[in-house]
Amino acid sequence: MDPRIREHAEVIVDHSTGIESGENVVIQLPPEAEDLAVALHELCGDRGANPIWVSNSDRASRAFKRATDSFDEPSHELAFFEETDAFIIARGGANVTEGADVDPETNAAYNRARRDIKEERLSKTWCLTQAPTSGHAQLAGMSTEAYENFVYDAVSLDWDAQREFQAQLVEILDDAEEIRIRSGEETDVRMSIAGNTALNDYGEANLPGGEVFTAPVRESVDGEVYFDLPLYRYGREIEGVRLRFDDGQVVSHSAERNEDLLASILDTDDGSRYLGELGIGMNRQIDRFTYNMLFDEKMGDTVHMAVGSAYEDCVGEGNERNESAEHVDMIVDMSEDSVIEVDGEVVQRNGTFVFEDGF
Structure with missing residues (x-):
């Protein structure tokens, strides 16, 4: 594992969220960020917290939105976040334009249905960060290596x-x-x-x-x-x-x-x-x-x-x-x-x- 991934995880756990023993931690990362998920789980274990990894797949989200334009509030997801103490989410999918062919009105309806979930998440300790994947490197017009350097330099600031x-x-x-x-x-x-x-x-x-x-x-x-x-x-x-x-x-x-x-x-x-x-x-x-x-x-x-x-x-x-x-x-x-x-x-x-x- 790149040692910078471990350093990234330490900043998230110790500086950004201050995770403590007994806390329920939701880690929502794309499959491409598995190494970051591993490092975060190790650190949660060290601190006595209870982590769970929920994969956020842009492909799966697109498939759901294109299959229906009628959305109800997912009450089970709201209950999930009601029991959460800290929420960690990272961007970093393989294809940053995965949802480009979802109708804008569908996205608006989807967001309206999930408004209470968003508010519940924001009421908890949370951290949004970035996994330096090739999709975002391409969007930035950078090589994967250069983008990794850019991201890790930015998150490890004094x-x-x-x-x-x-x-x-x-x-x-x-x-x-x-x-x-x-x-x-x-x-x-x-x-x-x-x-x-x-x-x-x-x-x-x-x-x-x-x-x-x-x-x-x-x-x-x-x-x-x-x-x-x-x-x-x-x-x-x-x-x-x-x-x-x-x-x-x-x-x-x-x-x-x-x-x-x-x-x-x-x-x-x-x-x-x-x-x-x-x-x-x-x-x-x-x-x-x-x-x-x-x-x-x-x-x-x-x-x-x-x-x-x-x-x-x-x-x-x-x-x-x-x-x-x-x-x-x-x-x-x-x-x-x-x-x-x-x-x-x-x-x-x-x-x-x-x-x-x-x-």
Whole structure:
């Protein structure tokens, strides 16, 4: 076994989830990540936890969705996660476009039926990470070896140092009222974060981490955003997304590629046209775009916004939490002709923060 796999598992168990004796641990990995499953089981055994490996097969999921368009909540799966203390999931299927021929409306219906399961999982200790498989290497335009190096370098960061670096931005946002983001000629959007909490993501729920994120006040978002970096969703690439917000809601939208998929996401439910998250990427170890949102949203010199559900821990008492079966992140490159303003003061210019040299 590659010793880096063992190191990856140790970061997951000890840093990201803090698994303890007696805990019930669900490990959901693709078949291609069996070595990581083995390492995680060894570590759970060392710590007295109770692991179970559930294989997540993109082929099996596609087969089920194409066989039916009528979905009920799987109550047995909900009960399974109700008995779970910690949930570990890794991306890494052999074919990243496996679900490309599933109808967007079917995906939306599937997500609606599983909304309570998603909420139950998110209420537990959880970690989403990446197994460096050849499918994702191909998507990133890298050799398998180069992609393995990229992934393992990103997950084995000095997370204490990263936490301290990001804490400087958290401090700025702690008492903030309004954020304005401007980039080029097509992005100018304002939102209130008054009363909400900015969280420091340093490799816990997401591994790799490397962002500071919060939730906008639900009906405060106004303006236009051009997401100039693409995203993969359900095995299809959505490119050149433009959204216009009025009183928090997406009132017009377009995409240069796969606009039908974007429309189906926005039409999933009442909450899917509102922003649930604003995140600011701060991980400079992630220095290239790989078509993998787990990494891409953490890149330095970027911001991302997610339509759909807001994380409960970000929403302050008295503010409404946006709820949805969807949570879809989209990215704006902030490296040129861009600023982030907090209560009228510029805190980032062309990717450089006010607390960094060169600002």
